[in-house]
Amino acid sequence: MEGYIDIHNHILPGLDDGPATLQEAVEMARVARKNAITEIIASPHHNECNHPSRNEILAMLELLRSALKKTDMPIIKIYPGNELRISLDLPEKLKAGEVLPLAESSYVLLEFPFEGTPFYAEEIIFRLRVDGWIPILAHPERIYDIQRNPERLGRFIDMGCMAQVNSNSVTGELGRASLETAIKLLKRGWVDIMATDAHAPHNRAPDFTGALKVAAKIVGRQAAQRLVYDNPGNIFTIEKRSSI
Numbered sequence: 001m002e003g004y005i006d007i008h009n010h011i012l013p014g015l016d017d018g019p020a021t022l023q024e025a026v027e028m029a030r031v032a033r034k035n036a037i038t039e040i041i042a043s044p045h046h047n048e049c050n051h052p053s054r055n056e057i058l059a060m061l062e063l064l065r066s067a068l069k070k071t072d073m074p075i076i077k078i079y080p081g082n083e084l085r086i087s088l089d090l091p092e093k094l095k096a097g098e099v100l101p102l103a104e105s106s107y108v109l110l111e112f113p114f115e116g117t118p119f120y121a122e123e124i125i126f127r128l129r130v131d132g133w134i135p136i137l138a139h140p141e142r143i144y145d146i147q148r149n150p151e152r153l154g155r156f157i158d159m160g161c162m163a164q165v166n167s168n169s170v171t172g173e174l175g176r177a178s179l180e181t182a183i184k185l186l187k188r189g190w191v192d193i194m195a196t197d198a199h200a201p202h203n204r205a206p207d208f209t210g211a212l213k214v215a216a217k218i219v220g221r222q223a224a225q226r227l228v229y230d231n232p233g234n235i236f237t238i239e240k241r242s243s244i
């Protein structure tokens with residue numbers, strides 16, 4: 001088995017609230033590799049505050065890749081992506097190629113506001129599915145209305161969404177509500193992927209170690225491994241699915 005795959009990571013510098021410098025991004029990659037992560041999908045925010053262009057993301061990715069080649073660290077692969085805040089024009093932006101799916105696949109990392117699921121969420125998810133995208137909901141355990149009523153996530157899963165929990169929710173670093181909700185979702189078998197959502201080398205770091213131990217206690221060791229290896233690995237192998 002190769003290392004873990006981290007599909008939600010803000011490693012690209014200067015594009016959002018991730019690392020400020022290339023040097024810090026290289027340090028993040030070094031920490032990730034030390035923690036047995038061998039593949040990262042860089043997922044800078046695309047929201048009201050941060051909306052780097054596709055070209056900016058791809059250019060920064062190339063800069064980081066060449067900086068990593070100059071180091072003595074073992075190979076770590078970095079792919080392009082975005083963390084896409086749900087909005088009414090998101091399907092058009094994806095169609096126009098203004099924003100990025102995960103590693104050029106048919107999967108998109110979709111974020112809801114923490115305050116709650118917008119009234120148009122189902123409509124947008126339906127449109128994304130019709131267009132052939134598979135939305136992966138980023139950290140549902142952090143969204144207030146899902147914390148209050150985890151059943152809400154079931155509706156989106158029924159519509160063809162997948163769910164990604166944060167490793168730092170599972171370790172309790174993001175507070176009690178995120179931890180308790182993550183555990184409930186794991187127990188229900190509603191979690192497909194765990195990712196680090198790392199923003200820095202040492203605080204909100206790229207590390208699965210503690211979270212894998214917790215997840216293994218809840219769902220068993222093999223199922224926990226699937227969250228960071230087999231399931232995210234499918235992003236690289238499954239062809240774009242036909243529309244529903």
Ligand SMILES: [Fe+2]
Nearest residue numbers: 008010083197
């Ligand atoms: Fe994120």
